Amino acid sequence: MAVVAAELAPPRSSRAADLRSFLLLAVLCLPALVPLAVVLSAVLTPEVEVWSHLLQYVLPEVIANTIVLVVGVSLGAAVLGTLLAWVTSACEFPGRRFFEWALLLPLAMPAYVLAFIAIGYLDYAGPLQSWLREVFGSSRWVPPIRSTGGVIAVLTLSLYPYVYLLARAAFLSQGRRAQEAARSLGMSAARAWWRVVLPMARPWIVAGAALVAMETLADFGAVSVFNYDTLTTTMYRAWFGMFSVNAALELAAVLLVFVLIVFAFERRARAGLRFATTRDLSQQAPRIRLRGARATLATCFAAVVFGLGFFFPVLQLVLWVVERAAMDLDARYFEFVMHSVVLATSAALIISAASLLVAYLERHHGTLMVKLLVRIATSGYAIPGTVLAIGIVVPIIGVNNTLQSWLSAWLGPSAPALLLQGTLITVLLAYFARFLAVGFNPVESGLNRITAAIDEAAVSLGAAGFQLVRRVHVPLLRTSLMTAAILVFVDVMKEMPITLIARPFGWDTLAVRVFEMTSEGEWERAALPALAIVLVGLIPAALLTPRGEHVA
Amino acid sequence: MPHRTLSPLARCGALLALGFLALTGCSRAPTELVVYSSRNEQLIKPMFDRYTQETGQAIRFVTDDAGPLIERLAAEGKNSPADILLTVDAGQLWQAAERGLLQPIESEIIKTNIPAHLRDPQSRWFGLSVRARTIVYSTERVDPQDLSGYEDLADERWRGRLCLRTSKSVYNQSLVAMMIAAHGEERTEEIVRGWVANLATEPFANDTRLMEAIVAGQCDVGIVNSYYFGRLVRDKPDLPIKLFWATLAGEGVHVNVSGAGVTAAAPRAEAARKFLEWLTEAEAQAMFAGANLEYPANPNVAPDPLVAAWGTFQPSPLNVAQAGELQAAAVRLMDRAGFR
């Protein structure tokens, strides 16, 4: 702890301090590094037979699929999120106040639920095409929902809020001055938007799109509902179908290559993040008041996205709950909600606190090694949950067995049986490995906005070390920390595989309930826990927006 | 940095650590049976509750997919708290047995109650309920006279009329594995290629959607597990679809099992055996299968009346263990044949 507090002093650098903080960081990131080590160590014992099969028949198509999906969803989310963020942050139109908040809500909706509902409605047998057949006699001309376009659309609708959140923060802090400057130099409003407003927000947009890309890489639920083959589904196929967990881990290593590419993109964009924040142009710009057709267009646009991404899916869930799942609602639901909330809250607190510490270490001792370590530690976000869960749970079981053998040697047969793997520690460690990136990104960009001058001013006034953090940084970082905590909270609420494998006996959560229902295809009965996840997720989303002006 | 300034941080850390320790499961009740189950809670918990009620034997369980559960069992080794592994597919049990995670149980009761083809030849696991995977057809557009075996769906006359679930489904994987057992890889690959050529649309992610597509007229025949059909017609009895008892290599309907075995390191192997024996007896069998409209593994127990109404069928006599043995080969075969 002494080391920790020392790191909180204003920047200074010595070789010893650098080394010390590197070690501290390594310990801190350990839970996130272990599963990656497991993944990479699998490469040492290649499953030659499985691989030669995969290379010949599976991987060419699957890798192409993965690239198309990741590029499509990232671009889609970037365009949708940026447009919505700009319209709600720079313009005034009927319903703007509502949509500003409501457009975040799809974040609380698990992507697989959206996928299932979309297919239910839009597939050949669904109500829309049935109606079209009744009216026109045929619906063959309707583009199939179970297609590449369909899966991209659904994932885009469910993931765009990441971009929306970050881009909105960028547009709000940008003010309208830059655009005015461009216009005084002879540029039309539209061209000024392209040449100035958009490029200035680029670092944030790309940061959001990178999160989207990682989520897309890791997604199993939604792509399975679409039967769209990606690297992730291939991992499951190798593991569950060909009984080769090793091949699955090796495929995860391939996936890490994709993550590196995403990081490289993000890094290039983020290089701009620093300069883009140095001059505060925050003078709140007046909103552009949209009128007539434009106002209607803006309202419709926001309403369509909100409707498709949140309102109608929730409506469908409600209908299912009323129709079928009411019978499942019993006193235990209180317990499920409690378990979910306890896990999500603890994970949110731990991960945002750790993110703060990691961000500090990176800020004050940003050696190449430290930056690399942080990058590695946050790449777990892109690894599919089940693979990551195994990567963290199996080593913990190893630790447990070692402790057990020591304990037995010491106490003999009366030694209590240890069960680390079935404890909340394990669950939280695994969440840590998976969601560190989610918490770290907003905290890091928030910290970047605090200049060294602010630190120095505070120190000169006698607020150093822990005081500096408490009295200066925490208040300044409040919204960033809130964003981090809330994103983690919502993600943990939806998380399934880690919770399943590592939860203590009887510690069922809402996500576990969704699994119980969907594992035998009873999607309608899964509506109740899914709806509960959405509703609980609404609470933090509600906290996020009203003052979201300075988010991230 | 003076020491006192970090005390708040240090105190927080200490509190957190204490909290975690308090949450750690440090010991387990030595008499409680522990079940790792990939059969979901609402299908098994009633059985556990009933058994506890009858015998006083307490049971704890975790649910998850079989894959992670088996990895967990393997990692836990001799320290595993689990006594029983329960799955919804014979292949997973076969794999667990192959990895030495299950122990043989010699039980006359089980041998009597469960037919040999639903048991591991080495007695490490056995089926508890039978899941028949067969042909479903549109009563409006298909004459059941035209239907025969799974192999026949590869025939050209079904071009553009067939719907299949994804090859990622373990049920299709075990069906194809059994076809390999019956016909060999070469012939099976021909059949699967024929299926793929006959597809009316991309494979579905689940059986229910597949049947809805048949009802809507997107295709005419498909292959589904009988209980999905049961669930659908329980809600909407008038749908124009029906099950046809298909044959595999002319011999009977392809079946898979939901089954269980005692783990190799089971701390309470004896109690586990007793519970599994109880599960094979008439009352438990009716409950176990009935909860999900499956067929009881015990042939002396009648299925749910709704299920019985579909008529009786001859199950394929091939041992379900082969589904596990040939599953990896089946997956590769389907990859080669372009069955997604």
Add this chain to the structure above:
Amino acid sequence: MWLELHEVVRRFGTRAAVNGLSFQLERGAIGCLLGPSGCGKTTALRCIAGFEPIDDGVIRAQGVVLAKRGESIAPEKRHIGMVFQDLALFPHLNVHDNVAFGLAHVSRDERRRRVEELLTVVGLADRCFHYPHQLSGGEQQRVALARALAPKPDIVLLDEPFSSLDSELRERLGLEVRQVLKRFGATALLVTHDQREAFAVADVVGVMRDGRLEQWATPYELYHQPATRFVADFIGEGVFLPGDIVGPSAVQTELGVLHMNGGARWRPGQRVDLLLRPDDVIHDDASPLTAEVCARTFRGADFLYTLRLPSGTQLLSLVPSHHDHAIGERIGIRIEPDHVVAFERKSS
């Protein structure tokens, strides 16, 4: 006339930020709107630039209507350059690209030549590839000016361009900016609340108050012949001395009868306040008139004394610094009435 505002009104809700503003600016002249914060000067500038619509009146440039009620040419079509208060340099572009930003329509060679010329004039030729955050405040200021001048705008608007700089830099840069503007023959309008800045840069200054122009004149006139009491008060130092008109240009005060030049509009008997600048009150040991020193500020070349008359009225006097008098001392003074201006006394 190059730039002409006629009775321009801009309202926010019911409050008129600009309320009947009129002035004219000749080609090549540097004008300035000077006033306390909230007087509407920045709004006026934004109206001229086209960022705010106007509710009444008309704005013309070279006879062309830029804006009138319900009609407005887009900002980018006005050929008006602007230097913003916060500079608004584009953080994602380097110095060269910032300056070249408004030169999209020129050929590449021409663009490079123009940027080079401008950066040389503002003394930043070596900072071409730096980003704004790598520059000092003064350098950023000069980039902003070069950027605004690059497209050869008809008019350059400068909105409190020095407010983020320290005062020493402010004055030096003010002169520099004036030289640069004059060198390019630019017609410019500056907005500021700092009269020293205004006087350093502008040829003609308008003092604004509550959205109106109080006076539009050269700095010299503003100082010595303020048109209103507000201008007199706002510009420079000085005190008001009560008096009564006793003749066509004669005022009876406690310092005796003073004669103003050009005071024809006053009627005998009227009660007035005379504006006495510190340089109107001359120290003269020979004078019979004395006042007590009650405060003094040493300014290097001279002292600024605050003097108290027997009645308690205070005067300011600027005295060469070799006349060193202690507080409490009584010194002789004499009034140089040439520049004395009278205002009607408020009834209070």
